[in-house]
Every structure is written in C-alpha cells, then in structure tokens.
Amino acid sequence: MTDVRSDSLVGGDGLLQPSAVQEARGFGRQVWDRFVHHRVAMAAVVVLVLLIASFWVAPLLSPFEFDELTPDLRQAPSWAHPFGTDEIGRDLLVRTFIGGGFSIRIAVLVSIVATLIGTLLGALAGYFGGWVDAVISQVVNLVLVIPALAILLVLALRWGSGPWALAMILAALLWVRIGRVVRGLFISHREADFVEAARAAGARSSRIMLRHILPNAVGPIVVEMTLLVGTAIILESTVSFLGLGVQFPIPTLGNLINEAKGAIDTVPSRILFPGGVAVLITLCVNFIGDGLRDALDPAGGHA
Amino acid sequence: MSAVRPELPYPASRWDSGDGPILQVENLSVEFPTREGLVHAVEDVSFRVEPGEVLGVVGESGSGKSVTALAIMGLLPKRSRVRGAIRFRGRDLLALDRTAMRDVRGREISMIFQDPMTALNPVLTVGRQLVEMIRRHQDLDRQEARREALELMDLVGIPAPQRRIDQFPHELSGGMCQRIVIAIAIANRPLLVIADEPTTALDVTIQAQVMEVMTSVQAEVGSALMLITHDLGLVAGTADRVQVMYGGRIMETAPANSIFAEGANPYTLGLLRSLPRLDESGETPLFSIRGAPPSAILRPEGCAFHPRCDYATDQCVVEPPPMVAVGADHLSRCHHIDRVLAGSAAVAESPP
Numbered sequence: 001m002t003d004v005r006s007d008s009l010v011g012g013d014g015l016l017q018p019s020a021v022q023e024a025r026g027f028g029r030q031v032w033d034r035f036v037h038h039r040v041a042m043a044a045v046v047v048l049v050l051l052i053a054s055f056w057v058a059p060l061l062s063p064f065e066f067d068e069l070t071p072d073l074r075q076a077p078s079w080a081h082p083f084g085t086d087e088i089g090r091d092l093l094v095r096t097f098i099g100g101g102f103s104i105r106i107a108v109l110v111s112i113v114a115t116l117i118g119t120l121l122g123a124l125a126g127y128f129g130g131w132v133d134a135v136i137s138q139v140v141n142l143v144l145v146i147p148a149l150a151i152l153l154v155l156a157l158r159w160g161s162g163p164w165a166l167a168m169i170l171a172a173l174l175w176v177r178i179g180r181v182v183r184g185l186f187i188s189h190r191e192a193d194f195v196e197a198a199r200a201a202g203a204r205s206s207r208i209m210l211r212h213i214l215p216n217a218v219g220p221i222v223v224e225m226t227l228l229v230g231t232a233i234i235l236e237s238t239v240s241f242l243g244l245g246v247q248f249p250i251p252t253l254g255n256l257i258n259e260a261k262g263a264i265d266t267v268p269s270r271i272l273f274p275g276g277v278a279v280l281i282t283l284c285v286n287f288i289g290d291g292l293r294d295a296l297d298p299a300g301g302h303a
Numbered sequence: 304m305s306a307v308r309p310e311l312p313y314p315a316s317r318w319d320s321g322d323g324p325i326l327q328v329e330n331l332s333v334e335f336p337t338r339e340g341l342v343h344a345v346e347d348v349s350f351r352v353e354p355g356e357v358l359g360v361v362g363e364s365g366s367g368k369s370v371t372a373l374a375i376m377g378l379l380p381k382r383s384r385v386r387g388a389i390r391f392r393g394r395d396l397l398a399l400d401r402t403a404m405r406d407v408r409g410r411e412i413s414m415i416f417q418d419p420m421t422a423l424n425p426v427l428t429v430g431r432q433l434v435e436m437i438r439r440h441q442d443l444d445r446q447e448a449r450r451e452a453l454e455l456m457d458l459v460g461i462p463a464p465q466r467r468i469d470q471f472p473h474e475l476s477g478g479m480c481q482r483i484v485i486a487i488a489i490a491n492r493p494l495l496v497i498a499d500e501p502t503t504a505l506d507v508t509i510q511a512q513v514m515e516v517m518t519s520v521q522a523e524v525g526s527a528l529m530l531i532t533h534d535l536g537l538v539a540g541t542a543d544r545v546q547v548m549y550g551g552r553i554m555e556t557a558p559a560n561s562i563f564a565e566g567a568n569p570y571t572l573g574l575l576r577s578l579p580r581l582d583e584s585g586e587t588p589l590f591s592i593r594g595a596p597p598s599a600i601l602r603p604e605g606c607a608f609h610p611r612c613d614y615a616t617d618q619c620v621v622e623p624p625p626m627v628a629v630g631a632d633h634l635s636r637c638h639h640i641d642r643v644l645a646g647s648a649a650v651a652e653s654p655p
Contacts, residue, residue: 193421200376200416201436201487202409211435215426 031219034295041291048284051277055101064091066098067249076267083273086259092273099251100277106167106252107232107281113171114232115225118178119214125179126186127209137183140176148173152235156244163246166239170232177231181224185217219296226289230282237278253278323393324351325494325527326375331387333370333379340600344370346551348387352495357518357528359542359559361535361574363596367551368531372497375529376414377404392494410440412495413488415517418504419480423472429456429483430468433490440491455486458523459516478509485517489524496521497529502537514541535574539563544632547571550597550607553626557633567635567644569612606638614639614646 036042064070070081070089077084083092125136152169159165189195190213198212233253239245240254247255256274263270333345345367352358360368373379375389377396389396396407408414416422424432433452437443443451449468456464459482472480481501488496501517502510518541521528530542538545539559546556547570555568566572573592594611597603603610609619616639624638637643 193416193418194424196378197414197416197422197484197487198424199378200408200414202405202407202439203435204405212424212427216424218426 031295035291038291038294040287041295044284044287044291047280048288051100051280051284052104055097055104058097059094059101062091062094062097064094066090066094066251074263074266077269084267084270086270087262092256092270095251096253096256096273096277099253099256099274100281102163102246102250103233103236103253103278104229104281106163106170106236106246107229109164109167110170110174110232110236111225111228113168114175114228115178115221117171118175118180119182119221121175122179122182123186123209123214126183127190127205127213129187129190133183136179140179140183143173143176152239153242153244156239161247163250163252166236166245167232170235170239174228174231174235177228178221178224181220182217185220186213189213189216219292223289223293223296226285226292230285230289233278233281233285324353325392326352326529327388327390328371328375329388329390331371331374331389332385333367333374334384335380336382336384337600342599343551343602344383344599345374348548348551348553350546350553350556352527352529353543354494355522355525355527356543357521357530357541359538359545360529360531360548361533361538361545362548363533365550365596365599366548368548369499370551371548372414372499372529372531375497376408376412378408406440409436409493410491411493412497413491413493415481415484415488415496415498415501417500419477419484420472420504422484423480425472428469428471429475429480433468433483433487436487436490451490452486455490456483458489459483459486459520461486477505478513481505481509481513482516485513485520489520489526492524493526495529496526497531499531500533501530503532503534510537536578547574550602551599552607552636553634554608554637555633555635557630557635561630561633565630565633565644567629567633567640568637569614569639569643570608571635572643572646573611606636614642 059066068090070085070091072081072085073089074087075081075085081091081093083096085091086095121136121139125133152173155169156166159169186209192213195208195212198208203212236245236252237254237257240252241258241261243255243258245254246252253274257271257278260267260271260274328351329349331345331348332343335342335344348367348371350358360371362368370379374385375391375396377399379385385397387397391407391412396404399407423429427435430449430452433455434445434448437448437451438445441448441451453464453468456467461467461479461482467475467479472483475483485501488498498517502513505513514537518528530538532538542559544556545559545562547554547562547568549570554570555562555566557567562571563575566575570592576590577592579589592611597607597610603620605621606612606615606619606624609615612619614637618638622638624636626634626636627640629635629640629644635643
C-alpha cells in the first residue's frame with residue numbers, strides 16, 4: 001500500500017505537467033480573460049453601460065418631465081429641446097431616454113423569463129426524450145409555425161397595454177429559441193460518460209440535470225439569453241410602433257417611433273433619435289453575445 | 304499504510320454477508336429490440352462474486368461483458384429486456400424499485416469507467432465530484448465530506464491533495480483523473496466495485512500503476528472487484544478467478560492460475576495465444592483467432608464460437624455445448640474438452 005503512493009510521486013504519471021500547474025485557475029477565470037480581450041465586445045459593454053446610465057441620469061438633469069406639456073409644439077431640435085418636441089409639446093430628449101429605459105427593462109425581463117421557461121422545458125425534453133420530448137417539441141413547433149406576431153398583436157390588444165404584460169407576452173413567444181438550444185444540449189450530454197457515472201453514483205435525475213448537465217450548458221444559454229435582449233427590443237418596438245404595445249403616456253422606443261411617423265414630412269430627424277437608440281442597444285447586445293460565444297468556446301481563440 | 308477509518312458509514316451488519324457470495328447472477332439474459340432485429344447481448348449467464356475477491360471478466364467487444372455490468376448496476380436502457388436474477392447479498396436487484404436501486408448504486412456497488420477524461424464532469428472540480436458522491440450516501444456536512452475527500456485522494460496516491468482538490472479534471476493528467484475516479488468509486492466503501500476496462504484509455508506506462516492503486520485500495524477497503532477487460536495479461540496479475548465470455552455467454556470460468564495453466568476452452572486458448580510474446584522473434588507473425596466475432600443478431604447455431612474454432616465438428620454446428628466441470632471450480636462450455644486439454648498443455652508451457 002505504501003509503495004503505491006510513493007511510487008506515484010515519482011512515477012511517469014505526468015502529474016507535474018508544467019501546463020497543468022500553470023493553468024491552476026478555473027474555467028470561469030479563463031472565460032473572463034478571453035472576454036475582456038475581445039475588443040468589440042468590451043467596446044459594446046462600455047457603450048451599453050453608458051447608455052443605460054444615461055437612461056437613468058438624463059431625466060434627472062433635464063428641466064422637463066417626460067409627460068410635461070410645454071408651449072413649444074412640434075419643434076425641430078434646438079438648444080432648449082435638443083431632440084425637439086412632439087405635437088402636444090413634450091420634450092423628446094427626456095422622453096427618448098425614459099423610453100429607452102422602459103424598453104431595455106422590458107427586454108431584460110423578457111430575456112430572463114424566456115430563458116427560465118426555455119431552459120426548464122428544453123431540459124426536460126432533451127433529458128427525458130420520449131413522450132415528454134414529443135409534447136414539448138410539438139408546442140415549440142406550434143409557436144414557431146404560427147404567425148407569432150399576429151397572435152401577439154391580438155393578445156396585446158387584450159392584455160398588452162402595460163409594459164410588464166407586454167414583456168410576458170413576448171417571453172411566451174421567445175422562450176422557444178432557448179428551448180430548442182437547451183433541448184439539443186441536453187440530448188448531446190445525456191449519454192455522456194460523466195452523466196452515466198453520476199447515475200452509477202446513485203444520483204437522481206433532477207440532480208443530474210441541475211448539477212451535472214446544466215453547468216455544461218450554461219455557455220450557450222448565456223449567449224442565447226444575451227441575443228434575446230436584442231430581439232426583444234426590436235419586437236417591443238415593432239408592437240409599439242403598430243400602436244398595440246405599451247400605451248399612453250408611458251414612452252418606449254417603439255411608440256416614440258410610432259408618434260414620430262406623423263411628423264416624418266415636417267421633422268424627419270425626430271424618428272432618428274429613438275430609432276438610433278434602439279439600433280445602438282441591439283448592436284451592443286449582439287456584439288456582447290458574440291464576445292461571450294467566443295469566450296465560452298473551450299477551444300478558446302481570441303476573436 | 305493509511306489507516307482505514309474504523310467507523311463505517313452504515314451498520315456493521317451490512318458486512319455480514321454470511322458465508323455465501325455477495326453477488327450471484329442467475330440465468331441472466333439481456334435483449335435489445337432494434338430495427339434490424341433482436342440483439343441478444345447476454346444469454347443465460349450465471350456467475351458469482353465472493354466477498355473481497357477479484358473476478359476478471361475477459362472477452363472481445365460484443366461478448367456481453369459490459370452489458371452484464373450495466374445490468375448489475377441497473378443502468379441498461381429502458382427498452383432492454385432483462386430476464387433472470389441478480390442477487391446481491393440475497394436481494395434480487397432486478398426486482399428493486401428505482402429509489403431502492405439508487406441507494407444501492409454508489410454505496411453498495413460502484414463503477415469505474417473506461418475513460419477518466421470523460422467520466423469526470425469537465426466543469427466541476429474533482430473535489431466537488433468526490434464530495435457529491437460522499438454526501439449522496441453518508442450523512443456528513445460539507446466540511447467533513449471535504450476532509451473525507453482529501454483522505455480518499457491520499458489513499459489513491461494523489462500527491463498534494465490540498466492543492467489538487469480544487470482543480471478541474473482538465474488540469475490533471477489521465478492517470479491522476481483515473482485515480483480520482485477510483486477514489487469516487489470507493490468513497491462509500493462499497494461491497495462490490497465494477498471496473499469496465501479501467502486502463503484501456505490510459506497510457507501503457509500508467510496502466511500498471513493504476514491497476515496497482517485499484518487492487519491495493521480494493522483490498523484495503525475490502526470490496527470485491529469485478530474487472531472487465533479484453534486484456535488477459537491484465538487479468539493474469541490481479542484476478543483471483545477469471546471468466547471468459549464470448550457471444551453473450553460464459554465460455555469458461557476458473558481460478559486464475561488454472562485458466563493460464565490448463566485452459567479448457569478453444570476460445571480461451573485462442574486468447575492466450577494472441578498475447579504477444581517477448582521470447583518470440585519479430586519474424587513470427589502475431590497469432591490471431593481467425594474470423595470476426597459474430598453479430599449479436601445472427602448468432603451461429605450450436606456453439607457460437609464454432610465458425611472460428613479449430614476443434615469444431617458437426618456436433619458443434621447444431622448443438623449448443625453445456626457447461627462442463629473440468630476441475631475444482633473450473634467450468635468450460637465445449638463439446639471437445641478432452642482434445643482441448645491435450646492441446647492446452649502446449650500453450651501452458653510458457654504462461655504469459
């Protein structure tokens with residue numbers, strides 16, 4: 001017995017591989033290192049953080065309230081109103097920033113809720129297969145093939161006038177994207193040796209799913225979750241643009257664009273501000289998603 | 304010699320396995336329905352494992368050795384059809400419900416897998432995986448389980464366990480990972496450890512070390528070991544008894560020395576002769592059993608080995624041979640044991 005241990009200390013086990021000793025740091029640390037070296041993604045993070053900070057700070061500094069009526073109606077950008085004013089004299093700068101804040105909060109909520117639902121159902125479908133998979137996959141396919149936007153509009157008419165109700169409706173449609181990804185990941189991992197080993201150790205299914213497979217699937221889920229924020233911003237804008245999303249007096253990027261279309265002939269620049277903010281958020285979020293995807297790839301090169 | 308802790312995580316009565324074998328497999332058959340037809344993976348297999356012994360199970364791919372192991376663990380896919388009985392200390396494991404079976408796995412019977420690099424979860428530290436196994440079956444808090452994990456790592460010969468315990472599998476070498484896998488397998492002092500090709504995925508230079516760790520730890524913990532391999536040489540040094548499988552059946556079973564000295568089955572002889580020998584010149588071509596292992600769907604009639612057997616007669620083509628006693632605790636499944644024994648003397652001249 002003693003010789004086993006002393007043997008192995010000097011044995012040709014490669015146990016003192018220099019690379020192994022040097023890389024004595026966690027996977028999370030490596031991912032972080034790769035991410036901060038991803039220039040585009042880091043730039044996107046900076047822009048997004050500044051943008052979100054401004055959604056919060058700008059209204060505090062502005063002399064106007066977002067629903068305050070000023071005597072200046074339908075104005076082009078000026079020093080007093082850098083983004084101009086709308087038909088009833090509300091300052092568009094403060095409305096754009098407040099609207100951006102609402103939009104991004106809705107989008108983040110959509111992304112979180114959709115990820116929770118998608119991960120839960122996708123995991124069940126992928127892990128158990130059989131009739132569980134059949135039922136869940138049929139629901140996913142149904143959501144994918146029906147004209148989701150049309151359904152969304154009908155639902156929005158009935159329940160969608162508040163920002164949080166709209167978020168729930170969007171999440172109810174967007175979870176299928178996460179669901180499909182997670183299902184695939186669980187299918188590919190459920191036969192893995194380490195899963196079999198966990199079963200041989202007496203672990204129950206819920207534990208195997210939560211402790212053994214989910215940590216292996218976190219990367220793609222985080223990426224998909226990030227990209228969903230972008231999708232949700234666009235979808236929210238679309239619905240609100242069509243006049244069926246969040247209702248008066250709460251501004252969102254979508255209904256600001258909607259209101260601006262009335263002035264497209266007189267003050268065409270008005271549409272650029274909320275539109276630009278929406279594009280900027282979406283771009284940032286997509287770049288961050290790309291950066292995460294590269295960083296989480298175990299093969300790991302820098303982008 | 305690191306002392307085995309005297310206090311056991313379960314009542315000592317569990318160790319009173321009486322005089323009988325701890326595991327008794329009776330007429331086990333496993334079939335998988337597939338699109339091409341019914342796969343007879345294991346047919347009418349019976350054997351036993353005595354407390355603390357090392358049983359070597361040898362055979363080519365598709366001989367049913369791994370399926371037998373999975374059947375004992377209750378890890379066969381749902382669609383498989385299992386008949387027979389697997390008595391573990393008197394209880395039929397096939398009759399246990401899922402919850403009861405989960406308590407058996409990892410605590411009374413545990414398993415060592417072939418490839419340590421894939422059998423360990425890549426995103427969890429080795430310490431967490433050890434602690435998980437310990438806490439699944441023993442009532443210990445995190446701290447106690449961690450201390451236990453460190454002792455286990457020491458037991459399987461991992462240097463500087465304090466540093467290694469928080470590392471990830473990819474930071475350890477293959478041999479170190481397999482030691483962790485062994486530590487996990489013996490964490491709860493199981494009565495039986497099933498090792499399925501435990502060294503196949505390892506560098507040849509490490510194989511001997513890992514085997515040594517495995518058998519010494521097994522002896523120290525007092526578990527029986529069922530060593531599944533295709534390598535007769537591996538079995539020669541470690542097993543107390545050897546069981547040779549072919550085409551889903553046991554062809555021969557005997558104490559290890561008898562198998563090598565007086566193998567009484569043409570298939571065993573073929574395997575023995577296939578071992579490369581150092582005392583032969585490089586000019587001599589390596590021996591191989593002619594033909595290929597049979598498909599598990601269309602097994603030959605009669606003796607499954609007859610198309611590849613030098614001793615085969617017309618009888619072998621039509622009539623499946625019975626298990627025949629050859630010596631003390633030595634059984635062989637062949638119609639022509641007398642002729643085979645005469646031939647085996649020649650091979651036995653120089654055992655591997």
